[in-house]
Amino acid sequence: MENVTFIEIETSAGTETHAIIDHGNETFTSMPKSEYDRQQAEQSTPPVIE
Amino acid sequence: MAAGLGFKTFTSGEVLTAADTNGYLMQGINVFANASARTAAITSPQEGQYSYLKDTNALEYYDGAAWVGAPVGDITAVTAGTGISGGGSSGDVTITNSMATTIDAKGDLIAGTADNAFARLTVGNNGETLVADSSTSTGLRYQSNFAAGKNAIINGAFNVWQRGTSFTANSAQYTVDRWRISASAYPTTGTWSQQTFTPGTAPASGYEAQYFWRYAITTVGSSTDWYFGQRIEDVRTFAGQTATFSFWAKADTTRTIAVGYNQNFGSGGSGTVSGSVGTTYSLTTSWQRFSATVSLPSISGKTVGTSSYLEVFFQQNSALANGYTVDIWGVQLEAGSVATAFQTATGTLQGELAACQRYYVRWGGLNVYQNFGQGYADQTTTAIIQVPLPVTMRVVPTSIDFSTLNLSTGGTNTTVTNCTLLGGNSSNQIACAYATVASGLTTNRPYGLTANNSFGGYIGFSAEL
Numbered sequence: 001m002e003n004v005t006f007i008e009i010e011t012s013a014g015t016e017t018h019a020i021i022d023h024g025n026e027t028f029t030s031m032p033k034s035e036y037d038r039q040q041a042e043q044s045t046p047p048v049i050e
Numbered sequence: 051m052a053a054g055l056g057f058k059t060f061t062s063g064e065v066l067t068a069a070d071t072n073g074y075l076m077q078g079i080n081v082f083a084n085a086s087a088r089t090a091a092i093t094s095p096q097e098g099q100y101s102y103l104k105d106t107n108a109l110e111y112y113d114g115a116a117w118v119g120a121p122v123g124d125i126t127a128v129t130a131g132t133g134i135s136g137g138g139s140s141g142d143v144t145i146t147n148s149m150a151t152t153i154d155a156k157g158d159l160i161a162g163t164a165d166n167a168f169a170r171l172t173v174g175n176n177g178e179t180l181v182a183d184s185s186t187s188t189g190l191r192y193q194s195n196f197a198a199g200k201n202a203i204i205n206g207a208f209n210v211w212q213r214g215t216s217f218t219a220n221s222a223q224y225t226v227d228r229w230r231i232s233a234s235a236y237p238t239t240g241t242w243s244q245q246t247f248t249p250g251t252a253p254a255s256g257y258e259a260q261y262f263w264r265y266a267i268t269t270v271g272s273s274t275d276w277y278f279g280q281r282i283e284d285v286r287t288f289a290g291q292t293a294t295f296s297f298w299a300k301a302d303t304t305r306t307i308a309v310g311y312n313q314n315f316g317s318g319g320s321g322t323v324s325g326s327v328g329t330t331y332s333l334t335t336s337w338q339r340f341s342a343t344v345s346l347p348s349i350s351g352k353t354v355g356t357s358s359y360l361e362v363f364f365q366q367n368s369a370l371a372n373g374y375t376v377d378i379w380g381v382q383l384e385a386g387s388v389a390t391a392f393q394t395a396t397g398t399l400q401g402e403l404a405a406c407q408r409y410y411v412r413w414g415g416l417n418v419y420q421n422f423g424q425g426y427a428d429q430t431t432t433a434i435i436q437v438p439l440p441v442t443m444r445v446v447p448t449s450i451d452f453s454t455l456n457l458s459t460g461g462t463n464t465t466v467t468n469c470t471l472l473g474g475n476s477s478n479q480i481a482c483a484y485a486t487v488a489s490g491l492t493t494n495r496p497y498g499l500t501a502n503n504s505f506g507g508y509i510g511f512s513a514e515l
Contacts (some may be wrong), residue, residue, distance in 0.1 A: 007470070009470055012475075025453075026453050026506070027451070028451070028469070030470045031471065039222075043232070
């Protein structure tokens, strides 16, 4: 089961929020929250043959 | 001699006059011993009058000014020459073009076999090309077209598996390189995995494949469908053109799948245009090649945004069940209306890997302390690490995959707890990872990002669509 947390990192560009997705088995995916939100929106509408 | 009057049918009792005699009856062919006798007899010849001279066996007619020879054919026989049969010396003569009769079917060619000799070259199979081959009787041969560059599908032979070889999660994600799975509901237990062909059993003649893709359901839960597709960069791909999609597939028993496409115009672009590729495909327990031609809509009038793509995907079309298994290999999308011989997009393993790495790169699995990049600690808990990318990626990476990482300096190893992307510092040639540890880094000291004493340590960068 995936577990998602959000962290903030301080960079020269300022504060960024990133999503950390824990896939289990010590494997992770991280991405900016904006990218995470985009992918989540896309997941809700999987492609189907019309 | 009177002028000819043409032809007349005399009626019963009609009186035959001198004019009738001279104008009708005397208009036959008059026979004379020679020209002098004719001159003496016919002092006023009429145009069109015929005579026959016995001394020269000449048939002549009077053209209004003089007696001239009647036209006589001088062909006494027709003999068939090279490439022609038939002929004769009397009556109706028929000659036949032997090349034409050698042709038996549409597409047959007549090819030379030697000096003044020819033979039929049977038309090849769809998509084959004609090449010169001195070992054949005609010097020509049809062969499959294995040229690279025609297949818009990257990793259609499933040779590249950077992310692993088996996937059990059912959320939308990339699995075998460039291929993405998705579903609207999920089976309780299912695996998307790499399978290995026994040598010599790959289904395509002339192409010894190594791996194929399998989706296997152990136990069906609430799942209603599955999706397995590839997003081909740029919605302009084959837009407004006819393209042919082909693949090999088999299943645990008779199963039906379907294929669809989406023209996604990207962020800021027009709405997605969708359709089906062919109807449905009935899989059996043996490998079969399926193909369908699709006319992809024109993008005229559309707005193309960023990260647009043409997506082609498989989808189930029959009920899922425990033990449901579908195998796929050799996926190809090419221009035109013919499925030609399968070939990968690039034609080489290294080419396929590089093509895949435009979208995803993963380092790891080679050494327990494999080094991924160098950088420095900007704080006591974070370090900025530059990781070189082997090819120029599609865009600056948008996410990082990682496992079992370590920051190393001077023999001191510190376990990485988080790793995020510094998008503002990254390019599509060098990625900047921001590694976080619990504590203990020395600010401004150089650090290397490595696997943490494990072959399972890795870092991956995604620029997928």
